[in-house]
Structures are given as C-alpha cells and as structure tokens.
Amino acid sequence: MINSRFAVAVHILSILALKERETISSEAIAGSVNTNPVVIRRILGDLRRARLVVIQPGAGGGARLARDAAKITLLEIYQAVEDTALFALHPQQPNPDCEIGANIQAVLEVTFDRAEAAMFRTLAGTTVDQILHDVLNRAREAS
Amino acid sequence: MINSRFAVAVHILSILALKERETISSEAIAGSVNTNPVVIRRILGDLRRARLVVIQPGAGGGARLARDAAKITLLEIYQAVEDTALFALHPQQPNPDCEIGANIQAVLEVTFDRAEAAMFRTLAGTTVDQILHDVLNRAREAS
DNA sequence: TTAATTGTAACTATAATGGTTACAAATAGT
DNA sequence: ACTATTTGTAACCATTATAGTTACAATTAA
Numbered sequence: 428m429i430n431s432r433f434a435v436a437v438h439i440l441s442i443l444a445l446k447e448r449e450t451i452s453s454e455a456i457a458g459s460v461n462t463n464p465v466v467i468r469r470i471l472g473d474l475r476r477a478r479l480v481v482i483q484p485g486a487g488g489g490a491r492l493a494r495d496a497a498k499i500t501l502l503e504i505y506q507a508v509e510d511t512a513l514f515a516l517h518p519q520q521p522n523p524d525c526e527i528g529a530n531i532q533a534v535l536e537v538t539f540d541r542a543e544a545a546m547f548r549t550l551a552g553t554t555v556d557q558i559l560h561d562v563l564n565r566a567r568e569a570s
Numbered sequence: 571m572i573n574s575r576f577a578v579a580v581h582i583l584s585i586l587a588l589k590e591r592e593t594i595s596s597e598a599i600a601g602s603v604n605t606n607p608v609v610i611r612r613i614l615g616d617l618r619r620a621r622l623v624v625i626q627p628g629a630g631g632g633a634r635l636a637r638d639a640a641k642i643t644l645l646e647i648y649q650a651v652e653d654t655a656l657f658a659l660h661p662q663q664p665n666p667d668c669e670i671g672a673n674i675q676a677v678l679e680v681t682f683d684r685a686e687a688a689m690f691r692t693l694a695g696t697t698v699d700q701i702l703h704d705v706l707n708r709a710r711e712a713s
Numbered sequence: 714t715t716a717a718t719t720g721t722a723a724c725t726a727t728a729a730t731g732g733t734t735a736c737a738a739a740t741a742g743t
Numbered sequence: 744a745c746t747a748t749t750t751g752t753a754a755c756c757a758t759t760a761t762a763g764t765t766a767c768a769a770t771t772a773a
Contacts, residue, residue: 429571430761431658438664438674445670452718459668460660463763468719485771486717501681513689515574517603518731521581525602527588530708531581537704538644538696546656546689553681561680565673573730595749606732611750628740629748661762719770729760739750 432508435460436470437501437558443480444496444559450489470508477507497556502547504555513546514539575651578603579613580701583647586623587639587702595632613651620650640699645690647698656689657682 439456453464453471460467471490474480479499480490492499516535521528582599596607596614603610614633617623622642623633635642659678664671 428654429657431661432761433657434659434675434678437678438660438670441674442670454718459665459671461662461665461671462660464719465721465764466762468721472720482719483771484719484769486715487772488718488770490719511571514572514576516577517581517605518574519604522602522604526709527581527584527702527705528602528604530705530712531584531701532577533708534701534704535577535580538701542689542692545692546685549685549688558674558677558681559670561677562670562673565676566669569673575730597749607749608733608752609731611752615751625750626740627738627750629746630741631739631749633750715773717770717772720768721766722768723764723766725762725764727761727763730758731756732758733754733756735752735754737751737753739748741746741748743744743746 429509429513432470432473433505435462435466436474436504436508437555439467439470439474439490440479440492440496440499440504440555441559441562443490443492444555445563446491447496448491450483450487450491452489455489473508474504477503479503479507492555495556496559497554499555500551501553501555501558502550505547505550512539513543572652572656575613575616576648578605578609579617579647579651580644580698582610582613582617582633583622583635583639583642583698584702584705586633586635587698588706589634590639591634593626593630593632593634598632616651617647620646622646622650635698638699639702640697642698643694644696644698644701645693648690648693655682656686 438460442456453467456467457464475482478493481493482490516532523529581603596610599610600607618625621636624636625633659675666672
C-alpha cells in the first residue's frame with residue numbers, strides 16, 4: 428500500500444490552491460489535515476525540492492504554489508513524495524541455479540513497470556486544480 | 571510500496587505452471603524462492619482460498635495449478651494475496667470544519683480508484699503462462 | 714529586539730513484514 | 744497399523760516503515 432504522504436501532499440496543495448497568493452503556515456495546514464506541523468513541514472520539504480511549492484521562512488512565512496494549480500499533476504506530487512518502486516521484488520535473491528529463480532525477477536520488472544506506468548498515466552491526467560474544484564463542488568452540494 | 575508477497579506468488583505459480591500435473595512441495599518451492607517453507611505455505615493458502623491452486627496434504631503432497639496457466643491472470647493473483655486498497659488515505663480524519671478537510675477524502679477516493687483500476691487492467695492482461703514463457707525465453711537466451 | 718516561522722535532528726510508539734520454530738492433522742506407502 | 748512426509752497454523756522474533764512529538768537553531772517581518 429502506498430502510504431498516506433501522497434494523500435496528505437494532495438491535500439496540502441489543494442489548500443494552497445484555494446488560498447492562492449497567500450502564504451500558509453505549516454500550523455494552519457496541520458489544522459486542516461489534523462496532524463502535527465512537523466509532519467506537514469517534512470512533506471512540504473519534498474514538494475519544495477520538486478519545485479511544486481515555494482516556501483518563505485521566518486515570521487509571517489509559509490508555503491504557496493510555485494505555479495498555477497492547473498499546471499500541477501498528481502503524478503508530479505506522487506514522484507515528489509514517493510521514491511520507491513510501486514512493486515517490491517523478492518526479499519531475498521531467488522535461487523540462481525533454478526531456471527525460474529534465475530530469470531523471474533527480470534521478467535517481473537518489465538511487467539511491473541508496465542502496471543506502474545498505467546497508474547502513472549492516470550495520475551498525470553489529474554491536476555490540483557481539478558481536485559480543488561471537485562472538493563468545492565462537493566462542499567457546495569453538501570450545504 | 572506493494573509488498574513482496576505478490577512477486578513471490580507469481581513466482582510460485584510459474585513453478586507450478588512449469589511442472590504441470592506434478593505436485594510440488596512448499597519445501598521445493600522455497601528452494602527456488604530462497605525463503606522458509608512456511609512463508610510459501612502462507613501464500614499458497616491465499617492462492618488456494620482464491621481457487622488458483624489445489625493442495626494435496628500429507629505425504630507426497632504439495633500444490634498444483636487449479637486450472638490452465640493461460641487462464642490465470644496476474645490480477646487474480648494480486649487480489650488473492652493483497653487485501654488493502656492501493657492508496658492510503660490520511661492517518662487521521664481531516665478537520666471536518668474545513669471546506670477542504672471535509673471533502674478531500676471523498677474526492678481522493680474517486681481519483682485513487684481510477685488509478686488503481688488502470689493498474690488492474692494491465693495486470694489482467696498478463697497470464698501466468700506468458701510469464702513462464704518470458705522466463706523460459708530468457709533462460710534460453712542466457713545459455 | 715521580539716515574535717513567528719521554517720528545517721531538521723532525535724526520539725517514541727505502533728504496525729507491517731518476513732522469517733523461524735513447533736506441532737497437530739492428514740496422507741501415502743509399506 | 745506404523746512410519747515418514749507434508750500441510751496448516753499458531754506463536755514468537757528481528758527488522759523496518761510509519762506517523763507523531765519535542766526541541767532548538769536559523770531565518771525573517773514588524
């Protein structure tokens with residue numbers, strides 16, 4: 428299972444998209460996500476390194492989007508916060524003296540890459556802007 | 571990251587596909603996977619419950635495919651050994667008093683389901699038979 | 714100068730993961 | 744009936760991942 432950092436990262440960027448041009452503190456974001464501000468700052472660090480947000484340190488500081496929300500895809504967010512491959516191979520190297528053991532990992536890698544790529548394509552087809560609009564539509568319908 | 575049980579399960583079924591109609595013990599499989607037989611038996615238990623293998627207990631017992639390797643897809647294997655959703659949501663419920671917090675999870679679920687479904691479609695397009703043939707082709711090329 | 718804020722290290726608690734031992738139950742072969 | 748083999752599963756262990764927390768130096772606005 429892909430951990431919650433990705434879900435939280437999308438949440439963070441949706442907040443920044445809503446409050447465009449404002450600078451939002453990790454504490455304010457933590458209030459919406461319902462966690463500790465340090466957890467948010469760690470994820471914001473990944474997003475900053477991926478050039479998705481700009482962070483202003485010091486008093487009155489915080490984060491804002493580095494570019495328009497319509498130009499940030501979920502794939503970019505995923506790659507900013509996840510570094511491992513989607514599928515794990517064997518915990519130990521299989522037996523190289525077995526016909527299957529010697530070759531299964533190379534074959535699985537190709538298959539796994541294809542499956543991961545399919546998932547990536549759908550993430551690349553959704554932007555932060557779209558997420559925000561879906562969220563606001565739901566908020567409107569609920570009221 | 572999806573754990574190694576899926577990779578090992580595909581490995582197991584490839585062995586059973588190679589030794590069609592034979593009954594293979596968890597110890598023999600463990601020798602190829604390079605792990606403890608109990609680890610194999612646990613995964614075989616999932617595969618049996620999913621009706622992908624048939625297991626013969628007792629002396630001379632072991633596992634064999636429940637049907638032709640060309641009729642077993644990687645998606646069936648994935649669903650046999652994985653029970654959680656691909657993407658985790660937030661560790662804690664987001665703040666329901668925040669417009670974003672109150673609605674982000676419902677929106678993410680839709681998006682995550684689409685991404686997962688795309689991955690599933692590619693897994694459904696590959697069979698154990700194809701994996702086995704790719705493995706054997708590599709084995710031949712390497713010799 | 715002060716207060717607010719980030720960045721990061723260090724630590725904790727909990728859960729997931731894979732491996733191991735142990736043993737009852739089932740079964741084949743004699 | 745006896746023996747040897749094998750599965751199924753519980754119990755436990757070590758390692759790693761995960762998320763949360765405290766603490767504090769560095770940065771910055773006012």
